Amino acid sequence: xxxxxxxxxxxxxxxxAVAGYVVTYKLWEWSWAELFWDFDxxxxxxxxxxxxxxxxxxxxxxxxxxxxxxxxAFIWLDRL
Numbered sequence: 001x002x003x004x005x006x007x008x009x010x011x012x013x014x015x016x017a018v019a020g021y022v023v024t025y026k027l028w029e030w031s032w033a034e035l036f037w038d039f040d041x042x043x044x045x046x047x048x049x050x051x052x053x054x055x056x057x058x059x060x061x062x063x064x065x066x067x068x069x070x071x072x073a074f075i076w077l078d079r080l
Contacts, residue, residue: 038062046074 045055045064055064055071064071 042074045071046078049075050078 041062041064044060048055048057048060049071057063
């Protein structure tokens with residue numbers, strides 16, 4: 001019985017290791033532009049909010065549609 005449980009733990013460790021390798025490889029293979037394709041929307045919204053403009057305005061390409069709490073979190077991250 002003990003040998004069977006050790007075998008299952010070995011399989012679980014190998015599965016986690018392979019999954020971690022695949023995720024790491026995919027993230028390494030992608031460029032940041034593909035991963036954050038809408039990054040310019042966030043930058044524009046934070047810049048507008050800091051400068052006192054409306055970050056939810058419509059005439060600036062794709063709109064910023066997230067909740068204001070998300071916007072405040074982005075502003076906080078920008079200040080870091």
